[in-house]
Amino acid sequence: MQGERIRGRQIMASIRSRNVNEVPRFAARVIPWLGLAIAFLGGPVRGGEDMPPRNPAAVEYFEKTIRPILATRCLSCHDAARHKGGLRLDSRAGAMAGGTSGPAVVPGKPEDSLLVDAINYGETYQMPPKSKLPASEVAVLTDWVKRGAPWGHDSGPVRSAAASGDRLNAEEFQARARFWSFQPVKRVQPPVTSRDSWARNPIDRFLLHALGTRNLAPAPEADRRTLIRRVTFDLIGLPPTPEEVAAFLADTRPDAYEQLIERLLASPHFGARQARHWLDLVRYAETAGHEFDYDIADAYRYRDYVTRALNLDIPYDRFVVEHLAGDLIATPRRRQGDGANESILATGFLYLGEGTHSPVDVREEEMRKIDNQIDVISKAFLGLTLACARCHDHKFDPITTRDYYALAGFLHGTRIQHAVIDAPEARAPAIRRAGQANHAAAALALADRTLLSGSLRQKLDAIAAPAKPGSTTNPTADAVLLDDFSRPTLDGWYRNGDAFCERTTRAGDLRLDWHGDTPVLAAVLPGTVQSNLVSNRLAGVIRSATFSIRARFLHVRARGQGGRIAVVIDNFEKIRDPIYGGLTRRIQHDDWRVETFDLDMWRGETAFLELSDGAVADFGNTTAPLDDANGYLAVDWIAASDRSPVSIQADPVEPSVDLNAVAAALAPVAPDRAKRLRERLADARLADQAIQPPRFALAAADGTPADEHVHIRGSHKNLGELVPRRFLQVLGGATEPTHEGAESRLDLAMRMVDPGTNPLLARVIANRLWRHHFGEGLVATPDDFGKMGRPPSHPELLDWLASELVASGWSLKHLHRLMVASSAYRMSSALDPGAESRDPGNVLLHRMNPRRLEAEAIRDAVLAVSGRLNTRMEGPSVHTHLDAFMEGRGRPAVSGPLDGAGRRTLYLNVRRNFLNPFLLAFDMPVPFAPMGKRNRSNVPAQALALLNDPFIKEQAGIWAMRTLSAPAASDRARLDRAYETAFARLPSEAEAALALGYLDARMGSNPTQAQAAWTDLCHALLNTKEFLFVP
């Protein structure tokens, strides 16, 4: 196991070949859980209010009789917050210890107990001070002390939520850091129990042990039909087909069920099912909501990334690293087949939140987005409510505002990009060939110019003559030149895509442009950046370092077609009117001009300049498409000035010539040369056309690194100390720096997945998987492992699963397999009143929890049952079907198909302002924050949708047609088939009689009514609760 772990670690280490000196540190780290099987606090089972009582009768007596008196009469002065006289009566220890006058309670001895004296208005104290207790209560408390002062459920000190936002001091921090969830994961040996024969794997032994403490036995195993339906829905989110059921029933091998699990884990639908669970955690949506509900371009690539990663069982730590720093991994994971960059896709999750199109305060908008990102990162990966620490140190957990802003710094220095994801080797040959073909044609034309005379000769001479070095014009004296691209390379700029080279232009550079069918050869102005040195068909963006806006005007000397120059302030991407329209400029002129931006409103803000040829989202309209890659942008210099627009000197010229004209002129004098030139031009044209448009994905990109100040009370206008970027202190983030210099996002990612210092990552995901398979988490609050969350019902089991995950090389499928293969998972969900009373709420899992299917599984099952299911995976989402209730700004112009083209629900467009009402009724979460625990509501909207929704009616009709068209001997045979399709079982005789009776009554003697009658029957079956529930 240790070997496995190290192998996993090495894989991780290879991610960061940039920081090679890190490898030994990771490899040498020893995980402290082995051999440390220390007993947990509080016994084997702790379940919130269901802590097993030492003596239930005594506890009940205390809780019912004593605590109410203490609570109403005493605790207003003697609780954790006030403890007047040093006395606390909110725990037995407090009562025993007493206050400044000594112990308050001496068990068994009321005569020696100060409390009894005080409530009798004795000499020392008269309590409660305002009025003496009723005699009956005095008697009850005296009797309680006489009985030995038994106590009930001790709740630790809880701070008043209205308490001040006092700075969390070191002592309190340390105390909070001792909370169970921050302790290292302990590998506890599964207990041995008397019913070990029942146990199939360690999960069962942990559960059995806990059941034993309440004298409970596990429920009997469910029948095979129930099992296959349960495990098929759980793993792939679809019902088993009658054929699959038959095969399982006929499989007499002892490991038939294990074989079934393997088949399901290997199904591509596994990823589609599990991805939806994950998407709940990252508030996945494909539009930004707010007023216009803009598209989040290419969001679906993130969804497909998750699906593939889960299907491939990418180690979970790797998956998390890719989320936080997939763009920074030196050797990214590549997709099988086309070699596209897979790792970078994960970072897209950062940008799936809501977005304002025209916020008044962009800095505040940036902080709101970062807050949402931190909320997602902390809840999804860590089960911590970090967003609380935006304004004040966390009220309950060891998390400070400094922790918050240390994380915010990473995100502040991170920019959104639409990254080209194609494998470099996939695009490079075509680009190289186009460059070579251009060069060959140009060289030929220049060589043959001696055969020509007149203006063509002059033009070609001008192109061939070396241009004067440096830029030809400069801004006037009152301006400051920010960059004139006179350096040989683009140092200091961040480059994406392949349109801009790594170097600036220099004397002798030539360019062959195609103006329609006309090839134009030009001498390139040296000391510029140009996106079309090879082809207009390339896309790319370069971004400057972050700077502070000090001067009023920014000037950019540029030319282009379809290019864009934007001043991006505080990472605000949705640049558009009314407020921000002036910050972006589309360049549509082939001559050099100076574009001037008036930044008066944003003085003092930080910004960067974005020069793009495609690969940026355009928020000019009510949708947000990506800019077209066709066209180009060229920039000569960038300057800032404070007083007025700069004046321009003479316009430099890039001498150019029409090579078709050159060929035509050559033809009379040198027909062979003309023919060769035409051939070369034709070749260049073909090579240009062979360049395929790039594929883009929403992703993170590193910008200028920067730390954040603490924002006092969450206000960016009230800055406190500057906090170096780091991971959470309580999870090892404040230990020695990873390497020289400030932490990068990749460092953050590595800290996050280090099981030596972060026990939460493994615990939290193990708990999530448990919840999906057993209906409730071992920790009932899957997104909050902090003090306000619920303690684990089975702490050792949770830790065993977490350690097993790490030991397996972070294989999620390994955990899935363990869970669904356990005897616990195979239990029946049937109720046993006796067991229910001993385990209310089934916390100890004495039986299986029946579960209502999630919204997606219900819709997918309807499609599967009707036969309409289209199993195609991946790709852009199916347009949203719009009903009459879905109206408002941003409503798509076209409604999608009612049945979503039969695609699984995962592939329906998720539009924030136009969420699918059917899915919402069945508790699909509104994508605003991580949702590790969906509601399971029971609302009439569900019944009404199943009764009246046109989609359901349509599918019932399709199912009926399919039922009738299949060869079947009788209606009874058809009914059997329908039952097996929907419920993986045959109808009982009683059920068959009911259904066939209905059919008869509906059809009468008129066989033409068969389709209508069967449609009604199928509709009725879709309305049964059995269709919605998995027992």
Add this chain to the structure above:
Amino acid sequence: MHCRRYLDPGSTRRDFLLRAANGFGAFALAALLSDRAHGEMLGEAPSPAGASGRAGLPHHPPRARNVIFLFMDGGPSQMDTFDPKPRLTREHGKPISVKTHPTQFNNVGNVLGSPWKFRNRGASGIPVSDLFPRVGGMVDDLAIIRSMVSNFSEHTAANYFLHTGSGLQGRPSAGAWVTYGLGSESRDLPGFVVLNGGLIPPGGIDCFGSGFLPATYQGSVFRPTGAPVANISPSEPSLADQRTKLDLVRALDQGVLGRVGAHDAVEAAIANAELAFRMQTAVPDLMDIREESRSTRALYGFDDPFPPTQIFARECLLARRLIERGVRFVELLCPAVGADRWDQHGGLKVGHERNAHAVDQPIAGLLTDLKARGLLDSTLVLWAGEFGRTPMAQGTDGRDHNPYGFTVWLAGGGIKGGVIHGATDDYGYHAIENKVEIHDLHATMLHLLGVDHKRLVHRFGGRDMRLTDVHGELITPILA
């Protein structure tokens, strides 16, 4: 967790769109399983009932049978509405001379005098500011509690606390408790209905949840305008056809119950389908206000040109129609007014004016109409936000959250009108006289409904849970 200060102003519109898209999404099943017609028991001797925690309900003859809760989301300012503080005007612009608590935003400015005039109104002469001229006109029917306190100064926790008696998520809402205890008199509408005027409060629909009580009692969220919910029209040729089909479904479901056991969730889903069937006629009937006279509609404010007023007017009228149909507990949520909910961290004047404009006439119209129809005597009306606001400015023209002293009022069944209970200090900052806790408010509400708050319990996790936990004292001075 955050104040709307962190949300863009346009989110209110988003909320609206979401609601539009949401439709029936948050519409919950309620009191179907409880067919006991409590109305018949009004004034009668307590009768024995079934479930343990509900034995002997009502515990005493009730004074009210329904509750209409006007939830003033965001926290209206007490010193600008029902609790005049001349000292604020005198010291306007000066630093406050008492120690201040840390506030939500800790951006403590100087004393801020109320921008509104107070006038003595009604026969009782109780002062009400010009923000509420029409409600002020009804002041003789109101019991105004000026000494309300809460335990939380942050919206979500305070909203949960006001609604459920606990600052944590997931406890049953007061409406769920009431419906659990008393059932509904309506067999085809939920017993606890929330009219969503546009603003779902921070904390979300968990403010209206049933917590550990059966899901049956959770609040059902209705749109007040347009069609209330999707799929409400039967898709069969006739309701009889649908009935036949549902009878088949029901019969098949009974068989399934036998197979898997009577799990709560499955049983509730079965009941849910029956309620859905009946709602197909009941809901359109409820929403059809054509039968309401022109003058009635005008009374509620339908003619006001301000769209949020029209929305709240409709909510108030629907509230009356809901209680007429036996719905036990109706909560009204505020409409978006284009200037945030009652949460004016800045722009107090404009924000409070718009929020008040939206609700003043509709509320006065509701009280007037209930009175005219003899319904006010059996309906408890509660006007409350989750907390009040600070006497000192946040920034220059806003007020921060203040849970230490604020105003709520009650009217109707069992309430003494034209009285003021409790007082805050000269600044309106702290309650200093007859402090009233949220638990006391809950205890009093249950009392008026014939329920002893200490005896309406539900065993959960080994403990007898109550709406009032271990607290709650009746506010006897306001009882009629």
